Amino acid sequence: MIITGSLPARVAGIDSISPTLKRFRFEPDGPAEFPTAAPGAHVLVTLRGPERVWKNAYSLVTPPEERGHYAIIVRRVEPSRGGSHFLHDVLRSGDRVELSAPASLFPIASLARKHILIGGGIGITPFLSYLPVLKARGAVFELHQFCAISEAETFRGLLGTDDPRVHVHGTGGRPVFEPILADQPLGTHVYTCGPEGLMRAVAETAKGLGWPANAVHQESFAGAAGGRPFIVHLARSGQTILVEESQTLLEALEGAGIEAPCLCRGGACGVCLLPVLDGEPEHRDHVLSEQERAEGKIIATCLSRAKSDRLTLDY
Amino acid sequence: MIDQGIKSRPQYEPLRPDPAGKRHLLLVAEPTERPDAFLAAELDVETWIVVPRDAEGVAGIPLPGQGGPRRFRSPRQMLDCLAPRLAQERMGLRLYATGREDFLWEIDGIARRAGMGKGEIQLAHAGSHARRIFCVHCRTYNEGVTTTIVRCGGCGAHLFVRDHFSRRLSAFMGVKVDAETPGDVPPAEQAYR
Amino acid sequence: MGIPFKTDETFRGDFSYRNSDAGVLRFPFPFGEDTYMYSVNIEPHVRGGPSPVFEHPFDVDEHYVAECRERALVLQNDPKRCQVLPHMMPAQWDTLELIMESLAGDYPEHFSLTRNGANWHWINRPLNIDQRFVFGDAATLPCEPFEYITRQAQGDFTLQDQRDDNLYVDGGMVTTQADWSLEFDIGMTFHEWHGPVPLAHNLGVFDRALRYLLRLQYGHPVRRLNWTMTINPRLDTSPENYPDWGPDRTTVTPDNVAQKVHLRVELQTLFRLPRSNAILFGIRCYLISLQDIERVEKWRKRLHRVLKTLPPELADYKGLTRYRDTIIQRLAPMDDGTPLSPGIGPDQTALGTGAR
Numbered sequence: 001m002i003i004t005g006s007l008p009a010r011v012a013g014i015d016s017i018s019p020t021l022k023r024f025r026f027e028p029d030g031p032a033e034f035p036t037a038a039p040g041a042h043v044l045v046t047l048r049g050p051e052r053v054w055k056n057a058y059s060l061v062t063p064p065e066e067r068g069h070y071a072i073i074v075r076r077v078e079p080s081r082g083g084s085h086f087l088h089d090v091l092r093s094g095d096r097v098e099l100s101a102p103a104s105l106f107p108i109a110s111l112a113r114k115h116i117l118i119g120g121g122i123g124i125t126p127f128l129s130y131l132p133v134l135k136a137r138g139a140v141f142e143l144h145q146f147c148a149i150s151e152a153e154t155f156r157g158l159l160g161t162d163d164p165r166v167h168v169h170g171t172g173g174r175p176v177f178e179p180i181l182a183d184q185p186l187g188t189h190v191y192t193c194g195p196e197g198l199m200r201a202v203a204e205t206a207k208g209l210g211w212p213a214n215a216v217h218q219e220s221f222a223g224a225a226g227g228r229p230f231i232v233h234l235a236r237s238g239q240t241i242l243v244e245e246s247q248t249l250l251e252a253l254e255g256a257g258i259e260a261p262c263l264c265r266g267g268a269c270g271v272c273l274l275p276v277l278d279g280e281p282e283h284r285d286h287v288l289s290e291q292e293r294a295e296g297k298i299i300a301t302c303l304s305r306a307k308s309d310r311l312t313l314d315y
Numbered sequence: 316m317i318d319q320g321i322k323s324r325p326q327y328e329p330l331r332p333d334p335a336g337k338r339h340l341l342l343v344a345e346p347t348e349r350p351d352a353f354l355a356a357e358l359d360v361e362t363w364i365v366v367p368r369d370a371e372g373v374a375g376i377p378l379p380g381q382g383g384p385r386r387f388r389s390p391r392q393m394l395d396c397l398a399p400r401l402a403q404e405r406m407g408l409r410l411y412a413t414g415r416e417d418f419l420w421e422i423d424g425i426a427r428r429a430g431m432g433k434g435e436i437q438l439a440h441a442g443s444h445a446r447r448i449f450c451v452h453c454r455t456y457n458e459g460v461t462t463t464i465v466r467c468g469g470c471g472a473h474l475f476v477r478d479h480f481s482r483r484l485s486a487f488m489g490v491k492v493d494a495e496t497p498g499d500v501p502p503a504e505q506a507y508r
Numbered sequence: 509m510g511i512p513f514k515t516d517e518t519f520r521g522d523f524s525y526r527n528s529d530a531g532v533l534r535f536p537f538p539f540g541e542d543t544y545m546y547s548v549n550i551e552p553h554v555r556g557g558p559s560p561v562f563e564h565p566f567d568v569d570e571h572y573v574a575e576c577r578e579r580a581l582v583l584q585n586d587p588k589r590c591q592v593l594p595h596m597m598p599a600q601w602d603t604l605e606l607i608m609e610s611l612a613g614d615y616p617e618h619f620s621l622t623r624n625g626a627n628w629h630w631i632n633r634p635l636n637i638d639q640r641f642v643f644g645d646a647a648t649l650p651c652e653p654f655e656y657i658t659r660q661a662q663g664d665f666t667l668q669d670q671r672d673d674n675l676y677v678d679g680g681m682v683t684t685q686a687d688w689s690l691e692f693d694i695g696m697t698f699h700e701w702h703g704p705v706p707l708a709h710n711l712g713v714f715d716r717a718l719r720y721l722l723r724l725q726y727g728h729p730v731r732r733l734n735w736t737m738t739i740n741p742r743l744d745t746s747p748e749n750y751p752d753w754g755p756d757r758t759t760v761t762p763d764n765v766a767q768k769v770h771l772r773v774e775l776q777t778l779f780r781l782p783r784s785n786a787i788l789f790g791i792r793c794y795l796i797s798l799q800d801i802e803r804v805e806k807w808r809k810r811l812h813r814v815l816k817t818l819p820p821e822l823a824d825y826k827g828l829t830r831y832r833d834t835i836i837q838r839l840a841p842m843d844d845g846t847p848l849s850p851g852i853g854p855d856q857t858a859l860g861t862g863a864r
Binding site: 037039103108110111133137263269271 | 553554555565595596598602605606609610626644669670671672719723725726727728729779780782783784785786
């Protein structure tokens, strides 16, 4: 299976799940089916608004066997860079979108003997594609979804109520994870997706119970924090662009109409790496080795920034 | 045939009690005392030991509530008891083992099949460096090999003892040393004591 | 039209294997320069490249039927040449889906795949196979899915599980290997199974290759070429059977070197698999006799130069030591030292008759 470029798609349907949650179903814009997606995979959705283009990553909530359509669930977020507003308010059934090939940064652990899934709010989405796969494999698992009390019914609707392994905890205070993680058999793995605070608390609870680090997995789409503005100069095209405080280097390039390479937009996959000819990078990715970081000759544009005022890239 | 320069052989560090663990199980296959680090550590460590060979198989039948290390007649007997023990265990366990190389990797296999991973298992070499050899041609194991060339007990081939080691099989590879020119077998040398 | 399969050729005994002229010209000659050294020579596995073997994700050629028969013989004598550890069942189905869809899409005159939900219907005309089965239910196939489909593909395959920032070779169909043992290596990490390769570890080749492969993306496979030499067109040069083929290395003389010595090239491809997140490693093996290489002017000259300058540790590791000089002496008079074009292409569209 060789995928070149993006997957042309159309919006097949939009379902309102709650006042802030919508499910978007995409079908292929053409004769072929979509490629098989991994459980826990995400796609980059390219949205072309009147003034800017967004490329946002969303977990697929559809299982691998579903190649006739992909679905995502998006929360309308108030202080957003605009992507969720565009999806909720502007996008219509029948509109064309571009999807990246599905990528997997949150796979099911192959040797886990039991899987504990802990979601917070919209963080439930990757687990919606995990569930049918775990069930089909006959895997031992528990799912715990934490949310505001007002949203408990919504998530019970999404998850169903007849499987005793699936629990929705509507809670007003801070969730407690020790009762869930204590007394688990050898070979149990825990997966979390949700707000930073929730994921950190799960990791700390597991560590406190003596779990090794490799039994704790997390997925996060937290936006890259901003930083000092800086200038980026592209040696090959000759363009010079300002990277503002609140945008990433990659976003600045895209805003200037440049289709820079990218995939996960989370500093993990290495696709966005570009050579640095001049200037000092500030590395925020998870891909480069200590040596590569020290040499300063390559940068992950999706997350990293510059320590110097100016960066020159070989692009 | 010079094979050596293989960088992928296991490297062993002394055992270090891991305070992040909640329970600790220490397996000592060579009949020596518990590693120093564990005597000093203030952790609750359960210890299994193999009794010295001059005990001639007498390990003592444990009494209920009896303290002290659990005693085994041989490494093989200890290995047999590990899987059922781990089947009762929960997350938070750390497993430590010290002994000959073939023993260590059998322990590793049992622990992994029970669901344990790299961060939960420590192995340290003690005792003889004699090797278990896996004949790649007939798949027979040849135990306790100390020489650079050994005659396979299964097929009779003269095997060169390589440094290529399989953790899964807990054995080094043996390959027919005179495969290209049959009969041309160099003299064996003592190398692995 | 389809591929004219040479259904009766053998890779043992009488060694009747031969390349047609077209087979020679499409051979993936591995040397793009006059000297050879290890590198992380990985490139995207896109459709097309300097040799026709790069046209399709999985290459099927005139030797397909004979190679599948040879594989079946190896497995009959040694079932442990195909093993998959229990946790890799999702990767088995991923592999079956990938290979079936590729072959049916790229060679529709030979293979068909019809899917109706989980009910699949696979037809393999060259091997006379017509199989209906339920995708995901191994009981509906005659054997497990990885073995089932790799028995119908050319070349060896391994399944690599990605976990703990490492790759583990946790499954394989290994019947055409250049001297490594699946039974011994299964379960090893990337650095462990590459342990015996000389020199490359010091250059950091495997550290970089591993970091690169850990980032391998779905839909973006990669490839590289590897090479060695074999006496007689023997596919099964396993360590298991070394007592049987080892002596062949001492039978090379100046009179028979051109017929006996074969350049053995592996087209290695790596695909990220969706459900399992594992990597499928394809090791597609191509054989060409020295006699046929001599019919391509650029290749016979370049091979001479590569062998003359090959570091002795590499020659030793690749098993060439006993007959390397015999080959060099044979090729030297054919090499006038003129500069050759870079790249691996033959620079010919028809074969010569050979230099002597």
